Amino acid sequence: MDCCTQSCCSSCCESSYVEISACPVCKQEGILVKNFTVRHIVSEEYLPQVGTKDYFLCTNPECDVGYYQGENVFYKQQLKVPIWLKKDANPKYVCYCGKVTEEDIMDAVLKKGAKTLGEACKITGAMKDCKCEINNPTGKCCTDIVKEAFEKAIKIKEGKMWTA
Numbered sequence: 001m002d003c004c005t006q007s008c009c010s011s012c013c014e015s016s017y018v019e020i021s022a023c024p025v026c027k028q029e030g031i032l033v034k035n036f037t038v039r040h041i042v043s044e045e046y047l048p049q050v051g052t053k054d055y056f057l058c059t060n061p062e063c064d065v066g067y068y069q070g071e072n073v074f075y076k077q078q079l080k081v082p083i084w085l086k087k088d089a090n091p092k093y094v095c096y097c098g099k100v101t102e103e104d105i106m107d108a109v110l111k112k113g114a115k116t117l118g119e120a121c122k123i124t125g126a127m128k129d130c131k132c133e134i135n136n137p138t139g140k141c142c143t144d145i146v147k148e149a150f151e152k153a154i155k156i157k158e159g160k161m162w163t164a
């Protein structure tokens with residue numbers, strides 16, 4: 001049932017129009033990112049164009065758009081760091097604060113014997129001085145991304161042990 005054609009509510013429809021905005025290039029809905037995060041990620045030369053409003057981050061891995069808001073679009077090439085969720089992110093940071101990559105986590109688990117997430121973080125320096133709000137392009141804490149990389153590494157390790 002499409003609630004917008006019913007008289008059931010006005011709040012849900014209103015909020016979806018205000019908060020959800022589609023990427024001007026791929027038309028997929030992005031996620032809201034605070035202005036001060038965007039200011040930290042966009043390259044110096046483009047800073048004057050950022051303005052004061054919050055932006056959306058295009059989360060489509062195939063799309064070249066980083067941030068957008070109305071007429072303003074910053075492509076991933078205009079940013080200081082690669083966005084981890086884009087398909088060709090290189091390096092693929094899982095923790096932007098510690099500049100730790102997915103590979104670093106893999107290494108910690110597969111070569112340096114980290115058995116827990118905590119150990120992997122200790123070895124790599126991930127999630128130490130977290131300032132994800134300004135360092136991570138999504139403006140969110142890197143915990144989930146680090147955890148995902150860790151679990152992926154553990155799976156690979158277990159797979160190897162089974163075949164060994």
Ligand SMILES: [Zn+2]
Pocket residue numbers: 023024025026027028058059060063064065
């Ligand atoms: Zn897009």
